[in-house]
Each structure stands twice: as C-alpha cells, then as structure tokens.
Amino acid sequence: MARAGITAERIARTAADLADEIGFDRLTVSAVARRLGVKDPSLYAHIESARDLKARVTLLALEELADRVGVALAGRSGKDALVAFAGAYRAYAKEHPGRYAAARFELDPETAARSAGPRHAAMTRAILRGYDLPEPDQTDAVRFLGGVFHGYVSLEIAGGFRHTPRDADASWAWALDTVDLALRNHPAREAKAE
C-alpha cells in the first residue's frame, strides 16, 4: 500500500486538532488513525499507547501556549505585561479548547520537567518582577496568578458564566484590574520598599 508518511509529529498535530473539535476527553487512537487514513495499529509504530498520544498533545499545547504568551509578553512590564499574558492565555484556551484541556493533563514528572511547563512558571515570575514582591510572597503570587487564570478560563469554557448576562470579557478585565490592584498595594511590598 502507499505509505502514508505518518510521523509522531503529524500524529500529535492531528490529535490536537481533533481534540479541539471533539474535546480532549473524547480523543482516541482510533479517531486519529481514521483521520490519518490508516488503521489503528499503524500508529503504534510511532506512539506507545493512548496515554502517550495524549501526553504528546499536552506537550504540543504547552509549547504553543508558552510561545504565544512569550510573544505577548515581549517588551511589556507591569500591568501591561499582566494583561498581555492573561489575554494571550485566555485567547489560546478559547481558540483551542481541546489543546487547552490537554495542557492540564497530568504528565509523569520527568516528562513534565522537559515540557514547556517551566517556561510558563518563568514567565509568570517575569510579570511579577513589575510588582517587586519579596520571597516567599513571589512564589505565593505565582501560584495565585496561575490559579486565577486557569480557574477563570476553565469556568468560562465550561459554560459556568452563561447563566448570567454580564459580559465575560468585562468580568475578565475586572479580575485583572483587581489582581493588579492587590499586587500593587500588597503589604509585603511595602515592608521591603520602605
């Protein structure tokens, strides 16, 4: 038969696209094989298992997201950086819900370490530079920001805000204003500055 030219990368990209269409939780090896025009077992020459397939989508999504956020962050600082980071993050999640869900898939520790996860943490810290918090407050703030971004976006995507007429963009802007306010006026900062 004609060789289909399957590679692990093509599989991952196809799987990511499929996840965006049908949801990451419904992603199957079979569906990916179908879309690539090959039989299911053919994929096992390139991936190890269904779990491995998902992990590859996770790595892809983390890279893409980090790239986007990195571009958005370039040349900005302070609240500007906060808003740019948050905007890029949320936009990616809404454009690519399947990939975004994949980004929350639990990788084994070694894989996670080699993923773009650390880049995300570093970029979050970069934002916080503008707020000049001492440790351990900076670490607390990294976790806080991660929680706010992920939590809000995840509730929004899940449709949790549809019951109320209030515009989700406006609430998002409100959240960022509030976070900026809180970080700018944080007591830990004054203790250091003065």
Place this chain on the structure above:
Amino acid sequence: MARAGITAERIARTAADLADEIGFDRLTVSAVARRLGVKDPSLYAHIESARDLKARVTLLALEELADRVGVALAGRSGKDALVAFAGAYRAYAKEHPGRYAAARFELDPETAARSAGPRHAAMTRAILRGYDLPEPDQTDAVRFLGGVFHGYVSLEIAGGFRHTPRDADASWAWALDTVDLALRNHPAREAKAE
C-alpha cells in the same frame, strides 16, 4: 439469584467512592458493577448510560460540597466567611478528588439548573455581602472568586506546586489575604460608599 438491592442512589454513591479511589476519568460502568457484585447490564435498569452515571456523581458531589460549604459559612461574615468557604471547598476537593473532578463535569443545562450549582453561586454572593460591592462588580467578583478557588485547588491537586518547596497551605492563606485585601479596598466600593 439473590437480589442485590441495587438502586440509583447506591450506584451513585459507589461510583463516587470509586472515582475518589481511581479518578473520575477512569470511572466506568463495568467497574461500578463489579464493585456492586452484579453484571454490567444490570445497572442499566437504574441508569441510562455511562454519561448518566457520571452526571449522577456530579450531582452528588455538588450537593455534598454545597452542604459542607453551607455549614462552614453559617454564622460568619466578612473575611471569616471567605476563609471558611475557601477552607471547606479546598478540604472537600482534597478529601474527595474524584468527586471534586466530577463537580466540574459538564451537565446539560436543565440538569445543571436543578443541581446544587445555584446554591454555590448564592453562597458566593453571601460572602460578598460583607464587601458591599455594587453591581455589576458583584457578579464580576463572584466569577473571580470561583476562578480563584477552583483554579488554585485544581492546580494543587494536579501537583503543579510540588516543584517548589513552599507550603501549599501558606500560599493558600496568602491568596485569601490578598483577595480579602483587594475586595476591601476595591474602588467600586468607595464609589458607592462615599
């Protein structure tokens, strides 16, 4: 054969326990049937489908969580209420990771409306009463709080904080302090008060 005394409620409770043990995403009709000592098809007299099974766990979890938060909230206000709500929420999620994951399962709109979801929203609003925000800021704040709680807890459970030595409890307390601070000093409040 001896009747096993299966009911939809027993199925849901068994499924919830199982989800806590093996993870909500690995919850299957087969596994529940096995644990109940009956054959798979027997469950279909009580549930409609695998999706229905998951939805029942979701409803159960939302009720339990709302009950717990309700108890924690009783008789408190202001920051006390915020901390109690947050503490009950986080404790439930850590005690019952499978149920907590279920609570994020997407229900169809009618089911969601009959769920304890609205109670959660009402309790969040109750907390905010102490901060006296006008609309639409109050709605924004409800979404913000939901995001913070869910986001932080979900990242923590997923192990996102394990890479850093900083104690997760301490970061959680920091987050709540910061939220309290931000809400107490929120500009929208002054505009109303003065």
Place this chain on the structure above:
DNA sequence: TAGTGCGCCTAATATAATTAGGCAAACAAT
C-alpha cells in the same frame, strides 16, 4: 396459591486499545 412484574442474568454487537506477525516499498550496498 396462582399470577404478574420487577430485578438481575445471559447472549450478542460495536467500538476501542493493544500485541503479534506478514508483506511490500524504500533504501543501501554490491
């Protein structure tokens, strides 16, 4: 005590994940 119906069972089908083993196309060396 003879229904009658509910509750659980067996049988059967479809989809998914996965392993084993085959065959032919692409590539390398003569």
Place this chain on the structure above:
DNA sequence: ATTGTTTGCCTAATTATATTAGGCGCACTA
C-alpha cells in the same frame, strides 16, 4: 540493476467497555 535489509502499514486476534434484547425466577398481590 539486483539483492538484501529495514521499516511502515496491514490483517488477525485478544481484551475491556458500553449497550441492547430477551429470559427466568423471586417477591408481592389477589
């Protein structure tokens, strides 16, 4: 070119899950 080898995709087969159809006995009713 021809032979040999690698490698990519295939078929066959197994196991698990979800689900439907239909059977049969236990439990309550008349």
